[in-house]
Amino acid sequence: MLRxxxxxxxxxxxxQIGDACxxxxxxxxxxxxxxxxxxxxxxxxxxxxxxxxxxFDSFFCETRAGKHVPRALFMDLEPTVVGNVSFLLxxxxxxxxxxxxx
Numbered sequence: 001m002l003r004x005x006x007x008x009x010x011x012x013x014x015x016q017i018g019d020a021c022x023x024x025x026x027x028x029x030x031x032x033x034x035x036x037x038x039x040x041x042x043x044x045x046x047x048x049x050x051x052x053x054x055x056f057d058s059f060f061c062e063t064r065a066g067k068h069v070p071r072a073l074f075m076d077l078e079p080t081v082v083g084n085v086s087f088l089l090x091x092x093x094x095x096x097x098x099x100x101x102x
Contacts, residue, residue, distance in 0.1 A: 005058050007072040012081045015074045019085045022070050025059060035067030 009018030025031075030038040060068040074082050 005071060007059070007070070009072065009074045011076055012078065015076050015081050015085065018072060018074060022072060025070070029060075031060065031068050035063070035069055037068060 007018060007022075009015050026033070032038065060070055062068050074085060076082050
């Protein structure tokens with residue numbers, strides 16, 4: 001059974017707290033804002049094996065291009081709040097990365 005989480009952040013406070021949390025998740029797991037995982041100078045095979053057993057797969061989706069995007073939904077009626085989120089808001093649709101805008 002797969003264990004995957006979807007974070008839903010609603011309203012100004014929810015979006016701002018969610019932004020801080022996701023920024024921290026990315027820092028803790030070495031995920032750059034463009035979705036690439038830092039390898040720390042390891043060889044390619046060791047890096048792929050480490051990613052296969054990574055615990056962050058519960059919170060991030062991996063695209064066909066090898067980029068990791070957070071499983072999160074940010075909602076607010078005021079577009080400027082969601083527009084100020086510091087990490088990139090992307091979703092995957094049919095393997096394509098699409099920027100979410102209001």
